[in-house]
Amino acid sequence: MTPWLWLAAKIGFAFAYLVGAVPVLIMMERRISAFIQGRQGPNRVGPMGSLQPLADIIKFLTKEFVVPLRADRWLFVLSPLLVFVPPMLGFAVVPFGNQYGDELLQIANLDIGVLFSMSVLSLGVYGITLGGWASNNKYSLLGSLRASAQLISYELSLGLTILLAVMIAGTVDPVRIVQWQIEHGWNLFGGGSLWRLPLGLMGGLLMFICALAENNRLPFDLAECEAELVGGYHTEYSSMSFAMFFMGEYIAMVVMSGLITTLYLGGWHFPGITDPTDHSWVGALLSIGVFTAKVYVLLFTYVWVRWTLPRFKYNQLMDLGWKVFLPIALFNLAAMAIVGVILEG
């Protein structure tokens, strides 16, 4: 196959993987929530309630779209797209599997992949801020201000923890980071060195917590906490535009989990299941399966955390980001430098 056909095939796969994850996640979220709270959950539409997401989609499609009269019409229509596109783009550099023949299972093999996804994922804040502001609603404005302040606060720690994985592996190419972990062990466990073990654990944990905050998930969902702000920045949105916010959020969760998997959890490789030298279609499918399994374990943890921890107050949220996570992340990086240069140099 020609390179462009391969690209088309991989783009098709990525769309199916990411957009297809949304109904799965809706179902997962609602069933696990119900399980944790001792409820039934959705169980009427289809066998075991499995067609509930389909019913949701039909509802979203057939609802009226209302642009409030005083809203900024252009920005109001455009911002759902600005929320949807960045997380989708972030997936471009995530290696979701090994190789098939000579073709890497990654949409674009950028050698600065980690930086690309860092920069692209942070663009999502524009859609949220503009959407909330354009609605011309007080709840939306407050929600979007909170969301942007929160996103940029936790982005610092997120960037620093990503940097830690980059330091352990010594490269910003996601494919080579996975390769490094196959040879030396997961970055979460320090990549094969006992000195780096506590740093790797700390970094992985911190990255997951910052990912929760970046994705506006409980306990960090102050941007849309329904008790104070109705719906936060998407209060005024309805029909498919609301669904776009919704999908953007879920896709961001999937991509962020994929990034954590790549940087800290060994990517698509699991010893005993995948063979890095196996470039047949069996090996390719197995590696995609392992990657998917790791991503969904993280996504399960997202839901699990949601029903385990209560929501923070806003000042607690900002204090945690600036006074706890940022110093820890900086310390982590400094310790890594000292370990790497002096103890192992």
Place this chain on the structure above:
Amino acid sequence: MVWAQVAVYAAAVVVLGAAFLVISSLVRPSRFKAEKFEPYECGVPLIGDNRDRFSVRFYLVAIMFILFDIETVFMIPWAVLYKPLGVAGLVEVGIFFAVLGFGLIYLWRRGGLEWD
């Protein structure tokens, strides 16, 4: 070549997103009723203007973010090459780190991080 792939993917993503919006606009109803177009404030008559002033705290956080984020960006090249750079690199980035750390401590003590 690689960036062309990224560009094609980006274009495909934008088209996909736009397609979602366009498809739903073909299907859904649209009936005018004046009350629907009021900003939602729990059903009571609107109070004040929505383009209001907001807390300067949010502005301060954004400024602090820019400063610290740029410093993070400066650390990326070093993070890739910290082993070959060795002790000399460690000392240099240590000075950089110290400035960053003092900045954070200064901010903290001046109360820039207090939300109340």
